[in-house]
Amino acid sequence: MKAASVRPYVVTWIALIVLLAITCGSSFIPLHGFNLAVNLAVAVAKALLVVVVFMRLFRSAGMVIVVALIAALDLAILVCLTLPDFLARGF
Amino acid sequence: MSSVVDGIGAGIPGSRDTRRSDAPSSYLTDGMSIGSWLATHDHKRIAILYAITITAFFFIGGAAATLIRLELATPAGDLVRAETYNKLFTMHGVIMVWFFLIPSIPATLGNFLVPLMIGARDLAFPRLNLTSFYLYVGGAVFTLAAMIAGGVDTGWTFYAPFSTLFSNTHVLYVLAGVFVVGFSSILTGLNIIVTVHKMRAPGMTWFRLPLFVWAQYATSAILVLATPVLAMTLVLLTVERVFGIGIFDPALGGDPLLFQHLFWFYSHPAVYIMVLPAMGVVSELVANGARNPVFGYKTMAFAIIAIAVIGFLVWGHHMFVSGQSMYAGIVFSFMSFLVAIPSAVKVFNWTATLWHGRIVYTAPMLYALGFVGLFTIGGMTGLFLAALALDVHLTDTYFVIAHFHYIMVGGTVSAYLGGVHFWWPKITGRLYSDRWARFAAVLLFVGFNFTFFPQYLLGIAGMPRRYHEYPPEFQTLNVLSSAGALVLALGYLLPLLYLGWSLFRGPRAPANPWHATGLEWQTTSPPPTHNFASTPVVTAPPYAYVPMRDVVDAREGTQ
Amino acid sequence: MTPACASLRAADHGPALRVAEQFEEASQQRAAATLGMWIFLATEVMFFGALFFAYSIARYQFPAAFAAASRHTNIVLGTTNTAVLLTSSLFMALAVKCAEEDLRRATVTLLAITGLLGLAFMGIKLTEYALDYRDHLVPAVNFAFDPAYARGALVFFGLYFLTTGLHLVHLSVGIALVALFAWRVARRRPNALADQVDIVGLYWHFVDIVWIFLYPCLYLVSRT
Numbered sequence: 001m002k003a004a005s006v007r008p009y010v011v012t013w014i015a016l017i018v019l020l021a022i023t024c025g026s027s028f029i030p031l032h033g034f035n036l037a038v039n040l041a042v043a044v045a046k047a048l049l050v051v052v053v054f055m056r057l058f059r060s061a062g063m064v065i066v067v068a069l070i071a072a073l074d075l076a077i078l079v080c081l082t083l084p085d086f087l088a089r090g091f
Numbered sequence: 092m093s094s095v096v097d098g099i100g101a102g103i104p105g106s107r108d109t110r111r112s113d114a115p116s117s118y119l120t121d122g123m124s125i126g127s128w129l130a131t132h133d134h135k136r137i138a139i140l141y142a143i144t145i146t147a148f149f150f151i152g153g154a155a156a157t158l159i160r161l162e163l164a165t166p167a168g169d170l171v172r173a174e175t176y177n178k179l180f181t182m183h184g185v186i187m188v189w190f191f192l193i194p195s196i197p198a199t200l201g202n203f204l205v206p207l208m209i210g211a212r213d214l215a216f217p218r219l220n221l222t223s224f225y226l227y228v229g230g231a232v233f234t235l236a237a238m239i240a241g242g243v244d245t246g247w248t249f250y251a252p253f254s255t256l257f258s259n260t261h262v263l264y265v266l267a268g269v270f271v272v273g274f275s276s277i278l279t280g281l282n283i284i285v286t287v288h289k290m291r292a293p294g295m296t297w298f299r300l301p302l303f304v305w306a307q308y309a310t311s312a313i314l315v316l317a318t319p320v321l322a323m324t325l326v327l328l329t330v331e332r333v334f335g336i337g338i339f340d341p342a343l344g345g346d347p348l349l350f351q352h353l354f355w356f357y358s359h360p361a362v363y364i365m366v367l368p369a370m371g372v373v374s375e376l377v378a379n380g381a382r383n384p385v386f387g388y389k390t391m392a393f394a395i396i397a398i399a400v401i402g403f404l405v406w407g408h409h410m411f412v413s414g415q416s417m418y419a420g421i422v423f424s425f426m427s428f429l430v431a432i433p434s435a436v437k438v439f440n441w442t443a444t445l446w447h448g449r450i451v452y453t454a455p456m457l458y459a460l461g462f463v464g465l466f467t468i469g470g471m472t473g474l475f476l477a478a479l480a481l482d483v484h485l486t487d488t489y490f491v492i493a494h495f496h497y498i499m500v501g502g503t504v505s506a507y508l509g510g511v512h513f514w515w516p517k518i519t520g521r522l523y524s525d526r527w528a529r530f531a532a533v534l535l536f537v538g539f540n541f542t543f544f545p546q547y548l549l550g551i552a553g554m555p556r557r558y559h560e561y562p563p564e565f566q567t568l569n570v571l572s573s574a575g576a577l578v579l580a581l582g583y584l585l586p587l588l589y590l591g592w593s594l595f596r597g598p599r600a601p602a603n604p605w606h607a608t609g610l611e612w613q614t615t616s617p618p619p620t621h622n623f624a625s626t627p628v629v630t631a632p633p634y635a636y637v638p639m640r641d642v643v644d645a646r647e648g649t650q
Numbered sequence: 651m652t653p654a655c656a657s658l659r660a661a662d663h664g665p666a667l668r669v670a671e672q673f674e675e676a677s678q679q680r681a682a683a684t685l686g687m688w689i690f691l692a693t694e695v696m697f698f699g700a701l702f703f704a705y706s707i708a709r710y711q712f713p714a715a716f717a718a719a720s721r722h723t724n725i726v727l728g729t730t731n732t733a734v735l736l737t738s739s740l741f742m743a744l745a746v747k748c749a750e751e752d753l754r755r756a757t758v759t760l761l762a763i764t765g766l767l768g769l770a771f772m773g774i775k776l777t778e779y780a781l782d783y784r785d786h787l788v789p790a791v792n793f794a795f796d797p798a799y800a801r802g803a804l805v806f807f808g809l810y811f812l813t814t815g816l817h818l819v820h821l822s823v824g825i826a827l828v829a830l831f832a833w834r835v836a837r838r839r840p841n842a843l844a845d846q847v848d849i850v851g852l853y854w855h856f857v858d859i860v861w862i863f864l865y866p867c868l869y870l871v872s873r874t
Contacts, residue, residue: 005747006744006747009740009743009744009747010740012740013736013737013739013740016736016739017733017736020729020732020733020736023865023866023870024725024729024870027870027872027873027874028873028874029874030874035870035872035874039866039870040866042866043862043863043865043866046736046859046862047859047862047863050739050855050858050859050862051855051859053743054739054740054742054743054851054855055851055852055855060684060688061681061684061685063288063685064684064685064688067685067688067689067692068688068692070312070316070692071316071691071692071695071696072695074316074403074692074695074696075695075696075699075703077403077404078320078356078696078699078700078703079703079706081404081406081407081419081422081423082352082356082703083706084416084418084419084422085348085352085407085415085416085419086346086348086416086707086710088416088418088419089414089415089416211672212671212672213671213672214672215672215682215686216682216686217672277693281686281689281690281693282686284685284689285682285685285686285689288682288685289678289681289682289685290672290673290678290682315689315692315693316692316693316696317696318693319693319694319696319697319700320696320697320699320700322697323696323697323698323700323701323704324700326701326812326816327701327704327812330808330812333790334789334790334808335789335790335804336789336804336805336808336809336812337801337804337805338704338708338805338808338809343801343804343805344711344712344801344802344805345708345711345805346707346711349704349707353700353703353704356700621671626674
């Protein structure tokens with residue numbers, strides 16, 4: 001197997017480990033609200049790397065990409081239509 | 092071409108040959124042992140396994156309803172204790188929703204017809220299909236165990252903290268049962284989606300699909316996306332009930348509205364799981380009964396998709412008085428009005444399909460027309476409930492009960508029965524007595540309206556739901572409702588009799604007794620195991636009916 | 651192709667993968683199976699998504715208690731486990747590639763490493779559970795916490811055991827599948843099984859993604 005075809009996977013893995021180090025390390029720095037934002041952003045980034053590179057989403061059939069997007073959208077609907085209730089309860 | 096014979100009577104010589112040895116080979120005769128049925132991979136046999144099981148559950152749920160209506164015939168709570176009454180309406184709801192309505196059309200008619208209608212040999216994953224069935228059975232066993240052990244009294248909605256802290260009935264059994272049956276429906280939905288995408292015959296493009304397939308497809312998308320949230324909600328209920336983790340219980344710092352949001356996020360789309368397949372059936376029946384192509388085919392297809400999509404955005408209308416933020420309520424109310432639009436479009440289009448048609452009042456057509464009328468009433472009362480201020484008055488009253496029974500029973504059950512009658516010759520290879528069938532359909536329509544229309548009036552007058560006793564001034568309407576229920580029950584029992592009779596004595600059905608369009612009618616009745624002798628190639632649009640031309644043949648499938 | 655690979659090729663066992671009778675051809679079967687797995691993963695997204703959402707609401711209700719409770723999780727083991735699972739995903743992805751290139755020994759080896767890393771994750775997690783038990787952090791068993799945060803901490807640890815427990819169940823299924831396919835590929839041409847290995851890979855990566863989100867939710871609420 002050619003080294004060239006292996007490289008994207010290894011590079012992605014290195015990126016994932018680096019992101020892990022960032023999210024773990026930054027937790028020890030008191031950034032208050034930003035800690036959550038950083039952790040969430042890093043988690044999303046890691047997940048996207050796994051989905052795009054390891055799971056090869058964008059090299060899959062069109063319908064597969066649609067399924068992935070719809071799943072994300074449905075979860076977003078759950079969160080975006082429920083969270084406002086909790087946040088606006090006090091109004 | 093043989094005609095339907097009314098019971099015992101003269102028929103065309105030779106057309107009533109019912110000897111088993113003469114039975115043509117088909118999926119029914121391909122293996123006659125119990126084992127060949129219980130271990131089958133054939134979607135048609137699995138559909139029949141489901142049909143038998145859901146029918147049994149329908150009558151169990153119906154028995155609970157009978158006791159409810161008997162109790163409510165008098166104002167005093169004198170038939171059963173309050174606790175028992177709570178168990179009755181809970182089991183009625185749990186069984187009817189999860190063990191009858193949700194699998195009814197998708198797992199029986201859908202399983203049987205989707206591969207046939209698209210020209211495929213089977214579903215994409217036949218073994219997964221069988222697994223779905225056994226998951227359904229497993230969930231059913233848990234739920235029956237709960238019933239036998241004494242029942243559950245939380246209501247089918249399992250609201251916390253009553254279900255997690257205070258109810259001392261067998262909640263966990265039922266939660267387990269519903270959890271397991273949820274996976275059955277998820278896998279069925281997955282199967283149908285992949286099948287419709289990947290297994291269509293050559294020439295069967297998306298816009299040549301029958302609307303029944305579109306409806307199954309949209310239903311499957313909802314099954315796949317909504318049911319897992321229910322599964323997790325039931326897990327969280329269990330964790331709170333067993334381990335005392337305060338997720339929903341306010342005394343422990345939890346939020347009961349979180350339960351309601353998670354529960355209704357599934358349970359509202361669930362009602363579209365229950366009604367969309369029925370709409371698919373009705374499109375087939377109305378087109379055939381009017382001998383007209385469905386009016387506005389593409390619009391109908393897009394309306395199905397629109398209902399499925401918008402149906403995910405409205406769940407908060409079950410929570411208007413729960414303490415939910417008023418602003419959330421406004422959003423959900425608005426979305427609920429929106430979802431009525433594609434539903435109304437469908438009603439208009441079915442009506443327009445009748446225009447300039449050659450209408451034949453066979454039993455399937457009667458059920459379909461009944462659906463259109465009853466769904467319209469149920470749907471409009473849904474709009475009343477979607478209006479925030481009105482809902483404050485009407486919520487948790489018999490108005491709500493009447494509303495959803497108009498849709499679920501007047502709608503879905505009518506469509507299910509209509510579909511069973513329409514495709515009965517295809518599924519069993521037998522013709523039944525259309526006279527008895529039409530009688531049952533009318534009986535059902537009359538009984539249904541007498542049962543549930545008074546409940547709208549009771550609701551407006553303020554009678555609350557889930558109460559086993561009520562003030563005496565509500566008695567007249569309650570007695571009317573209970574009397575109607577008796578007629579309704581008769582309407583449900585009759586098909587068991589004449590359809591059962593047809594299995595043994597009915598004339599053999601030709602391939603296309605209704606002269607219907609659709610690939611399922613291009614193969615024998617009943618079909619061979621592999622559905623088609625050779626893979627069909629599709630060149631025509633769906634619903635190629637021409638009303639003025641089919642003058643003589645139209646009534647030949649009937650009496 | 652090296653002589654080693656050529657000799658492996660020559661010694662293949664059995665015919666190419668049989669096409670099931672409901673399908674017309676292999677490409678249809680492969681497309682159906684792949685779409686089916688992605689749809690299944692979509693259901694898992696909603697399943698775990700609802701759980702993460704419940705967690706978010708609980709954390710919103712108990713911000714201080716969640717922070718206090720989270721500090722009692724073992725960040726060394728948790729971070730190590732995350733690295734283990736991320737690495738296992740790498741080996742899984744490489745195994746899929748090798749299966750597509752028909753390299754039997756490489757595929758089997760990579761699948762085996764993936765499975766072993768999964769087992770390592772499990773071992774570390776169970777060790778953590780033992781430590782949690784020692785520290786009186788198991789709800790309904792021996793839970794004891796600072797009374798100022800006890801209610802919220804109970805919710806935190808209830809969710810901790812629920813989420814990691816569900817994750818372990820899914821991981822076990824993944825390990826079983828990886829082991830099964832390592833065995834199957836050892837007995838047959840990997841190329842015939844490449845589609846199925848790919849599908850197992852999709853599932854494995856999803857289990858990894860669940861942990862990617864679990865890790866900050868459980869271990870990094872507040873470390874300062």
